[in-house]
């Protein structure tokens with residue numbers, strides 16, 4: 001089956017265009033400005049539904065035959081029919097409209113009740129809403145509702161040059177900033193018709209693996225913590241702090257904001273090698289320790305199952321897909337393989353599988369970082385930016401990131417990014433049935449998806 | 457578990473910045489008795505994200521790692537605004553979050569303070585105003601203190617909180 005990567009619209013001078021990106025091709029459909037209609041593809045690819053609902057909110061495109069026509073981004077207090085991605089919409093502030101209730105997906109029946117969680121959650125986490133239909137402790141159904149953090153980044157960067165938009169794009173999702181910067185870098189290189197020297201490419205790839213290491217280490221602590229095993233968090237949060245400090249010493253920033261650029265600089269391989277030694281030793285200790293805690297695996301095993309058939313049907317990517325036996329990773333290519341990339345695959349489809357994938361990938365990242373280590377980066381001249389339509393991918397710590405930028409008259413005409421979370425959030429509810437509501441935080445954490453990247 | 461304890465015994469205490477311990481000792485002594493009574497010697501924080509990139513939250517989570525161990529200073533994060541003394545607010549104030557932030561603010565019992573975290577709530581991060589962003593947090597709720605940075609590091613957050621304590 002073909003894999004759906006993204007589906008989105010853009011406005012051209014004479015018409016609207018709907019672009020559907022598959023793993024093997026790209027389809028474009030032209031629609032009139034007035035009363036645009038398209039047919040849904042959500043029956044064969046359920047994850048298309050958020051894309052299609054967003055298209056309606058953003059452009060007013062009517063999706064025929066869809067099983068869900070509720071607004072997605074436009075919440076209760078948004079004015080109806082705002083369609084802010086239309087070029088004719090230029091306002092920078094809007095009034096709150098009268099409250100229009102949102103009809104949640106619920107299961108009804110004797111004794112079935114609803115539990116509303118969020119948007120503000122109990123811990124230090126991003127806002128989003130989870131709506132459960134419960135039969136006692138058992139989850140019957142869950143609806144994920146997001147876009148509380150919707151900042152309209154797509155609109156914000158229109159009319160800017162790539163260089164002006166860079167500081168904004170690198171702050172879309174703080175945990176994935178290197179991945180976003182690498183996708184943007186590739187678009188800049190295409191537009192400037194320039195090649196990246198091998199050493200720069202290696203350095204950037206090393207930073208991406210370091211970002212993945214930080215993210216995985218954080219989760220290796222938080223997942224057991226959500227199963228009541230706090231000691232793992234104390235240990236792993238120390239490792240992730242070490243990794244973050246390493247990011248700071250390499251890039252001057254703890255997250256690597258602004259780290260992917262075209263300037264020349266020197267790298268001290270000795271210090272980095274020393275760090276990788278410690279990291280490998282830490283991971284080795286952590287793995288031997290954690291596999292030996294049976295009560296923890298009792299909670300992990302068979303919790304939050306997403307079987308491979310569903311994982312494929314919902315076009316999932318990243319850690320979630322790989323833990324369900326689906327081999328998808330943008331690093332599956334020559335450059336990465338030459339530097340030691342090994343696809344991490346698990347067939348358990350549960351929290352345990354997602355935990356093991358993270359551990360395996362962190363170890364593989366350590367190995368790759370050693371192979372990517374270079375002494376210096378060269379200056380790359382980005383001169384003329386050519387108008388055109390450019391596409392890029394990168395593999396963030398969550399999964400495959402897709403970015404499309406159209407440049408006209410030297411500035412951004414349309415920016416679109418599909419965070420891996422946008423796809424994976426739509427598969428989260430599939431992991432809920434047969435689990436108790438107390439396991440929801442554990443399941444959610446095992447996927448650790450981004451809210452900011454999803455909401456844009 | 458043996459493995460864990462073996463390692464635990466080998467590694468010493470990691471917590472850094474002992475100077476902050478001294479600082480809080482002096483602050484504790486100096487805090488006006490009224491505030492001391494209100495906070496009962498500890499400060500409960502409700503963290504609210506109104507549209508951040510998540511880096512500010514990640515740094516707040518880092519406050520609990522063994523290097524910073526914020527709770528030793530008597531400052532801790534609580535699960536409900538109703539248990540909180542202050543709201544720590546991060547991120548842009550989005551159109552979709554603003555009503556919920558105000559809701560949470562109303563739930564905090566008096567006396568209460570709002571401390572904003574990072575450049576976003578003041579619209580000082582590289583983001584520009586769009587229709588989906590309300591103006592600065594300042595125009596929505598009274599702000600007692602601002603901890604700048606994009607994101608502020610864990611150490612800067614601790615220092616910022618201590619500054620705030622000195623101020624009130």
Ligand code: SF4
Nearest residue numbers: 508509574575576607
């Ligand atoms: S201040 Fe910077 S780090 Fe903090 S949420 Fe805003 S963009 Fe992210």
